[in-house]
Amino acid sequence: MADLVPLGDAIRELVRDGDVVALEGFTHLIPHAAGHELVRQERRDLTLVRMTPDVVYDQLIGMGCARKLVFSWGGNPGVGSLHRLRDAVEHRWPAPLELEEHSHAGMAAAYAAGAANLPFGVLRGYRGGDLPAHTRVRTVACPFTGEELAAVPAVRPDVGIVHAQRADRRGNVQLWGIVGVQKEAVLAARRAIATVEEVVDELEPRPGAVVLPSWVVDAVCVVPGGAHPSYAHGYYDRDNAFYVAWDEISRDRDRFRAWMRRHVLETAGVEEYRASLEAVAAA
Amino acid sequence: MSVGSYSADEMMAVEASRRLADGAVCFVGIGLPSLATNLARRTHAPNCVLVYESGTIGAKPDVLPLSIGDGELAETADAVVPVPEMFAYWLQGGRIDVGFLGAAQIDRHGNLNSTVIGPYDEPVVRLPGGGGAPEIALGVRDVFVLLRQTRRAFVPALDFATSLGDNVRVVVTDLGVLEPVDGELTLVAVHPGADADAARAATGWELRVAEGLHETEPPTVAELAALRGLRTKGEA
Numbered sequence: 001m002a003d004l005v006p007l008g009d010a011i012r013e014l015v016r017d018g019d020v021v022a023l024e025g026f027t028h029l030i031p032h033a034a035g036h037e038l039v040r041q042e043r044r045d046l047t048l049v050r051m052t053p054d055v056v057y058d059q060l061i062g063m064g065c066a067r068k069l070v071f072s073w074g075g076n077p078g079v080g081s082l083h084r085l086r087d088a089v090e091h092r093w094p095a096p097l098e099l100e101e102h103s104h105a106g107m108a109a110a111y112a113a114g115a116a117n118l119p120f121g122v123l124r125g126y127r128g129g130d131l132p133a134h135t136r137v138r139t140v141a142c143p144f145t146g147e148e149l150a151a152v153p154a155v156r157p158d159v160g161i162v163h164a165q166r167a168d169r170r171g172n173v174q175l176w177g178i179v180g181v182q183k184e185a186v187l188a189a190r191r192a193i194a195t196v197e198e199v200v201d202e203l204e205p206r207p208g209a210v211v212l213p214s215w216v217v218d219a220v221c222v223v224p225g226g227a228h229p230s231y232a233h234g235y236y237d238r239d240n241a242f243y244v245a246w247d248e249i250s251r252d253r254d255r256f257r258a259w260m261r262r263h264v265l266e267t268a269g270v271e272e273y274r275a276s277l278e279a280v281a282a283a
Numbered sequence: 284m285s286v287g288s289y290s291a292d293e294m295m296a297v298e299a300s301r302r303l304a305d306g307a308v309c310f311v312g313i314g315l316p317s318l319a320t321n322l323a324r325r326t327h328a329p330n331c332v333l334v335y336e337s338g339t340i341g342a343k344p345d346v347l348p349l350s351i352g353d354g355e356l357a358e359t360a361d362a363v364v365p366v367p368e369m370f371a372y373w374l375q376g377g378r379i380d381v382g383f384l385g386a387a388q389i390d391r392h393g394n395l396n397s398t399v400i401g402p403y404d405e406p407v408v409r410l411p412g413g414g415g416a417p418e419i420a421l422g423v424r425d426v427f428v429l430l431r432q433t434r435r436a437f438v439p440a441l442d443f444a445t446s447l448g449d450n451v452r453v454v455v456t457d458l459g460v461l462e463p464v465d466g467e468l469t470l471v472a473v474h475p476g477a478d479a480d481a482a483r484a485a486t487g488w489e490l491r492v493a494e495g496l497h498e499t500e501p502p503t504v505a506e507l508a509a510l511r512g513l514r515t516k517g518e519a
Contacts, residue, residue, distance in 0.1 A: 026337050026366050027352020051366070052414075075411030077350035078313045082411075089409040101398075104336060105370035105418040112367040124375055125418045128447040129394075134403050177357045178337045181366045208363050233354050240349040 002171025002214040007195060007226075007269065010219035011037045014191045015046075018067075019158040022049040022189060023056055024111075026180030027077060028233060031163040031195055032056050033226035033270045039063045040265060049157055051107045051181060055229060055246050058082040059264070061097060062256050068098040070155070072107040079243050083250040093253065101135050106152045111181045113154035114188025126150040160189030163227045164212070165234060167196045168203050171214030176206045177233030183210050192216060195223040197235050223270050289502050291457035293510055294474050295429055296322055297502040299383075299455045302427065308332040309381045310374065310419055313351055315429045316383030318513060321347060325509045334379060336415045338364045346514050370415070374422045382423035384416050384446065385430055388438050391467050391488050393428065393448025395420070396441040403443060413445040420446035425453075432456035432485040439488045458482045460499065469493050475501050 015021060015038065023031045035056040038046070047068040048057050055076065060066055062084030074085050088097040102110065109121030122140065126132045127150070140151045162182040164175035173194045175182060186192040194217050203211065214220070224235075229242035249259050262280075267273045289297075292315060299319035303309065305328040311320050321344065324331045333342045337352035341361030348355055357363050364373070373379060386395035387410055397416060401407030420426055428451055430436055451468075454461040459473035459482055469491040470482050479492045502510070 027350045073414030086409045103413050103417040104415040108367040108370045129444040178352050179365050
């Protein structure tokens with residue numbers, strides 16, 4: 001049963017050094033505040049799993065939290081490169097980063113297999129091309145037709161972390177809009193944390209909503225604004241200007257570290273993070 | 284009718300847009316593909332179906348999204364599906380007609396590299412990677428490639444093959460249009476102001492040029508007006 005707890009406590013109790021951690025959210029509902037808390041608590045040697053590493057993993061990688069990255073598209077959406085990811089891969093800064101690279105279809109199948117407690121996902125994919133020689137993918141023969149199909153090992157994170165619009169007081173979590181692979185990330189994981197915009201008395205039904213019952217989530221943390229610069233459908237928009245600005249902030253190692261110090265390490269949580277951004281914008 | 288000046292990106296978006304049949308179901312990426320498909324939807328192909336890999340099917344954005352997962356797409360979509368369903372049921376299920384791909388490198392067979400420049404384990408430039416491209420390239424009927432034509436991009440041998448060129452039907456560049464003829468990309472048209480020599484000079488292999496090379500029509504006033512009416516979210 002999910003406990004309503006402060007985010008700092010949830011990360012402290014549920015995420016350990018060396019864990020395989022998946023922070024999911026496909027452009028929408030990216031759990032940035034949880035990522036920041038991993039940075040503040042100086043988690044190390046994490047294997048980070050995420051289809052689109054996005055700014056959240058650029059920050060974790062640049063701050064030395066990651067040993068390995070499992071991913072399928074590592075850019076800044078609509079903008080360009082993730083410079084901290086590139087620096088880690090190209091120059092091993094601040095530490096070497098092992099890559100396990102997949103396609104989106106492969107990652108999606110691997111998450112679905114994890115949620116279904118299967119050892120691997122199966123798809124028509126990875127045919128031809130150079131990626132199969134560099135990643136964990138094999139082929140299996142269909143037992144009925146003999147067709148050769150790709151097999152990707154299931155994603156089974158130690159911890160799955162998602163952000164959602166809301167939860168009720170019993171810890172049932174509801175999210176809607178672009179729902180990505182959040183349900184799969186939670187159900188594939190041994191432990192799960194959900195940060196939410198708000199807690200309500202009653203979760204009224206929403207079209208297309210995903211509900212994660214409280215008994216599949218270990219901790220629910222109320223973190224309004226916790227997806228920024230990603231967005232929470234119905235609450236606030238994607239901060240596209242921030243994604244554009246991140247290109248410059250993250251390009252230089254010193255500027256990146258100064259930004260992380262000012263806005264993450266020297267802030268206690270999401271409220272102070274927001275205030276620190278507003279203070280810079282007003283200056 | 285004279286249309287005045289237009290950019291290379293506008294020419295590319297217009298040319299790609301014209302090739303979309305009304306009702307075509309298109310797997311759309313950000314940037315020029317989004318521009319081209321939304322233009323088609325506002326001109327000759329109002330029933331064009333825009334599918335973004337974030338799971339939004341039938342999106343009808345009023346402003347162009349910056350990312351494939353902007354809220355505007357979900358709000359205007361006929362359906363929003365989870366990402367595993369997007370790739371398994373809709374793409375692998377064979378429901379998509381046209382897929383747009385870009386890349387850092389292309390070879391004469393339409394194979395694309397969006398993964399790495401230099402060796403995979405010792406990269407000179409680590410690119411974002413394939414994302415949806417490997418399965419889009421094999422799972423749709425027609426692949427459209429939009430890519431500026433330079434010797435850096437049009438290479439004799441890819442540093443890394445991210446996706447295969449089997450279904451590439453057309454490559455629209457800033458200089459013209461290439462289509463596969465007998466398995467090799469061949470220049471079939473040039474844009475106004477460009478010629479075959481310019482295209483050859485911007486290609487890292489000996490570029491085949493079709494007999495009867497024709498010139499593309501410049502963007503019409505209506506096309507340019509529709510194109511310039513599309514604004515990316517966040518722009519003034």
